[in-house]
Amino acid sequence: MYWEAEKECINREALKQLQLERLQSTVLRVYMNVPFYRKKFDELRIDPDAFRSLGDLRKLPFTSKDDLRVSYPYGMFAVPLREVVRVQASSGTTGMPTAVGYTRNDIKNWSNLAARILVAGGVTQNDIVQIAFDYGLFTGALGLHYGAERVGASVIPISGVNTRRQVKIMQDFKTTALMCTPSYALSIADTIMEMGINVNSLSLKYGLFGAEPWSESMRHELQEKLKIVATDNYGLSEVMSPGVAGECSERNGLHINEDHFLVEVVDPETLEPLPEGKTGELVITTLTKEAFPVIRFRTRDLTSLITEPCSCGRTFVRMNKVMGRTDDMIKIRGITVFPSQIESVLFEIEGTEPHYQIILERKAAVDELTVLVEVSESIFFDQVRKQKDFIERIKARLASEIGISVEVKPVEKQTLERSGGKAKRVIDKRAL
Numbered sequence: 001m002y003w004e005a006e007k008e009c010i011n012r013e014a015l016k017q018l019q020l021e022r023l024q025s026t027v028l029r030v031y032m033n034v035p036f037y038r039k040k041f042d043e044l045r046i047d048p049d050a051f052r053s054l055g056d057l058r059k060l061p062f063t064s065k066d067d068l069r070v071s072y073p074y075g076m077f078a079v080p081l082r083e084v085v086r087v088q089a090s091s092g093t094t095g096m097p098t099a100v101g102y103t104r105n106d107i108k109n110w111s112n113l114a115a116r117i118l119v120a121g122g123v124t125q126n127d128i129v130q131i132a133f134d135y136g137l138f139t140g141a142l143g144l145h146y147g148a149e150r151v152g153a154s155v156i157p158i159s160g161v162n163t164r165r166q167v168k169i170m171q172d173f174k175t176t177a178l179m180c181t182p183s184y185a186l187s188i189a190d191t192i193m194e195m196g197i198n199v200n201s202l203s204l205k206y207g208l209f210g211a212e213p214w215s216e217s218m219r220h221e222l223q224e225k226l227k228i229v230a231t232d233n234y235g236l237s238e239v240m241s242p243g244v245a246g247e248c249s250e251r252n253g254l255h256i257n258e259d260h261f262l263v264e265v266v267d268p269e270t271l272e273p274l275p276e277g278k279t280g281e282l283v284i285t286t287l288t289k290e291a292f293p294v295i296r297f298r299t300r301d302l303t304s305l306i307t308e309p310c311s312c313g314r315t316f317v318r319m320n321k322v323m324g325r326t327d328d329m330i331k332i333r334g335i336t337v338f339p340s341q342i343e344s345v346l347f348e349i350e351g352t353e354p355h356y357q358i359i360l361e362r363k364a365a366v367d368e369l370t371v372l373v374e375v376s377e378s379i380f381f382d383q384v385r386k387q388k389d390f391i392e393r394i395k396a397r398l399a400s401e402i403g404i405s406v407e408v409k410p411v412e413k414q415t416l417e418r419s420g421g422k423a424k425r426v427i428d429k430r431a432l
């Protein structure tokens with residue numbers, strides 16, 4: 001099922017032509033209206049009128065999060081504020097927030113792109129959609145909200161309220177599609193069990209999750225526990241937000257809305273483009289944004305592209321699930337570790353709850369990684385020797401997965417902070 005079949009299944013040659021035309025006008029727009037880009041282009045002697053092919057993209061400068069922060073709040077806007085109908089902000093996970101703006105036309109495009117993602121994930125006008133992302137400056141909730149209304153679904157804008165209330169509303173309003181972070185969906189699933197509710201008595205069919213990295217094992221668990229089809233969707237405020245890319249029912253990579261975004265994958269160190277299929281940093285150029293266009297924006301997110309056609313019929317390239325961001329990458333004793341690798345191991349081990357946190361500390365000049373993991377009551381209160389064996393088993397699996405030895409500390413259920421927003425997986429105490 002498609003939202004805009006003729007666009008989502010566009011012939012690739014026609015797409016390239018469209019992208020070139022849109023890129024040309026974006027380049028011109030930022031040169032004329034954003035002092036930051038005008039200065040950069042002048043320094044690099046880029047003539048915005050002499051843009052002839054998509055390959056010329058490589059000549060353009062990158063834009064970093066820091067560039068946006070320096071221009072906070074409105075320095076990067078390409079239209080006067082009177083044309084801006086909405087201002088939102090990035091969640092500030094990696095530092096200061098960034099303000100972003102949308103014209104009326106941007107909101108229209110955004111709603112349409114969010115609608116594409118929702119429909120690809122199974123949602124129709126017959127669905128009852130519960131949006132448990134936080135409303136407010138965070139772009140997740142409002143982006144999906146407008147998309148769901150565009151599709152014609154019935155939207156419950158519940159926001160990130162207490163989890164029992166989420167479940168109660170889900171029961172009463174017969175929610176069929178849930179939208180939130182995957183970690184919060186897991187808390188909702190646990191709460192359904194704690195409340196003694198049989199999940200089969202609920203009406204849930206789809207879960208559209210995003211805003212943070214999550215493993216395939218997590219997907220499996222959520223699909224089993226909530227009896228849903230769970231799809232991943234990706235976006236970021238600086239570029240637009242949900243609506244950038246999303247999975248279809250194949251659940252094998254996220255289709256990027258390439259008629260609105262031009263993507264590259266580069267080596268995060270050298271910034272050179274990587275060959276197809278190689279994992280690197282995703283770089284995005286917006287093609288239609290009016291208020292807040294960005295050129296070669298360095299997302300810091302690590303992924304790779306899949307150019308093989310998808311059996312769903314969409315012709316847009318897919319990106320693999322984002323495994324983490326360059327700044328989530330844990331460098332410990334020379335080894336690179338992603339929280340999602342640890343997550344996958346924990347899911348395999350019976351008796352652990354997939355709620356975990358990673359603590360990094362420096363002890364006597366040596367870096368140590370400790371995984372705090374919630375375990376079932378029977379294990380938490382088990383005999384000391386049995387518990388020790390259990391921990392050793394997790395440690396051995398983690399060591400073979402990530403290549404270094406780590407500490408594992410079991411904690412009682414519900415000890416680690418739950419949040420309606422993005423889960424905080426890593427606490428780095430080394431620099432404190």
Ligand code: DLL
Nearest residue numbers: 090091140210211212213233234235236237242322
């Ligand atoms: O999190 C937008 C969003 C909301 C996407 C709801 C999907 C659903 P920001 O707060 O600006 O925007 O954070 C963007 O979150 O650069 C990634 O690091 C991470 N992220 C977003 N979606 C995914 C995903 C929203 N599906 C940052 N998988 C991005 C992994 C994701 N990471």
